[in-house]
Amino acid sequence: MKHTVYILGSGQDGGLPQVGSRMAPDMAARLDPLAVRLGPSICVLAEDGRCLLIDVSPDIREQENRLLRIPVYAARPAGNPFEGVVLTHAHMGHYAGLVHFGREAANTRSLPLWCTARMAAFLRTQAPWEQLVSLGNISLMPLEQPFEPWPGLRLRAIPVPHRGEYTDTVGISINDKLLYVPDIDNWSAWPAAREEVSRHEVCLLDATFFSPEELPGRNLREISHPFITDTLAFFGDLAATRRIILTHFNHSNPVCNPGSAQARRVVAAGFEPAQEMTALAL
Template identity: 45%
Template sequence: MRDNSVMTYSLIILGSGQDGGSPQVGTVSHAGLERSASSVAVMSGEGTVLLFDASPDIRSQYKRLVAHCGCAPPLDGVFITHGHMGHYAGLVHFGTEAASTDGLPLFAPSSVLDFLEGNEPWATLFSGEHLLPISIDDATATVDRITVSAVHVPHRADFTATVGYSIAIDDDPWVFYLPDIDGWDEWPEAEEVFTRHDVCLIDATFSSMDELPGRDIAAIKHPLVPDTIARFQHLTPDHTMILTHINHSNSLGVLDADITTLAHELGFTIAHDGLVINHD
């Protein structure tokens, strides 16, 4: 019998950008900062790999995973947060024309599964049994001592509901992945949920209402980074608070930008593609 008592776990940020990545089509990025669309993977020392969000950049992100693991690992499960394109479009790479997976477990809120199973090209992934749909509304999924549960959050419900994912090791909450939320006032549970987890990846899409000239940011609701870091700075001494899902228009992460300096001074980590966090 194998000894799991010393098993190690790690989290790799495969993508730190908003759905369109950075740069987006038709734009330039801030100071050359490149980000692929939001996605993370959790791996165990036994080779289990769970993917959170299947982004449009999934091929380059898998290449990063291969470089990290030193092999080409099969995926043991994919978890989708919601039905905005940056979070599920990569699923096409599991179909007949590409990886042609056989019953890969696809965990998502039931509204996401309904949306995917009701629309091509996603529906074929299920009828062809490349993906096995598993609703995670009120359930948890446990693979190799990694337990995942969904937490519903308010976020523009264009097609589906939205969840964040709580990832626990041996039932001890470790990571909370929350790429998208409308705002903190709309979700008063944030403080309690963040406090329960060692590592929190949270929505840092925009830093200013003026970032997208010609577009109404108020119609694309997200908390602003200055508010987020002011609200949760008291958590940074004991928690790894990672700002992610960063829009191409956001100067967060640019070395000499004021918002970068402020976030670092308050103890936050700014996500970048390839950042690895190991479980203690």
């Protein structure tokens, strides 16, 4: 069975444009659909149309619209829009789209949802999510051990350090080929960072901010993301022998604009800025 990973959203949790912002990139994105960055999410699509969603962003409606342009996905029978869902953590960009699976909307039936024990406890006890559980819209499944949503697709969750008010956070390894780490406090706080990146052919990594210049007046110790300038140094030697795709861009990140000097610096260093609906064969 062949599988393809699609980048459904390359924005940080709030996307681009971000609600309430009057910054120039946000104003430009309101006029140019190609400049829009959707909430952070990827999916794995099998050649027979089965689809696993990894994180459910608030932009899930538009992301499904775009998936429906892929014939094998569009040919799916009516019913649950995915065979399953995996959640990395409980920051709003990564799970709040679950509201669309409830009885007011898709009303999914026993949709398998893999998440950590802390995330499961959060969903089971907090409104409005607990209703998804009690009404049988979702079926909570553990992801502490590697699991196969269907034969030929194997996922392994990797705990990573990240600001955790409600839940812990994981990165996801898919078939030991693709690594997805959309959120992490910083690379040096994760002892396995270089080992995990080394063992994957394609890595999608947290690139929320380019540099501290985007955050005037903010205490850098409160920023729970690495800067791209650090990421280029930390993984620079590994970028020559694998695809390292930067994603989860904050609306302030100059790399959102492919013509910027910062975006050109990323490409010159051998890294790729993520784009919506980029297809990655597994």
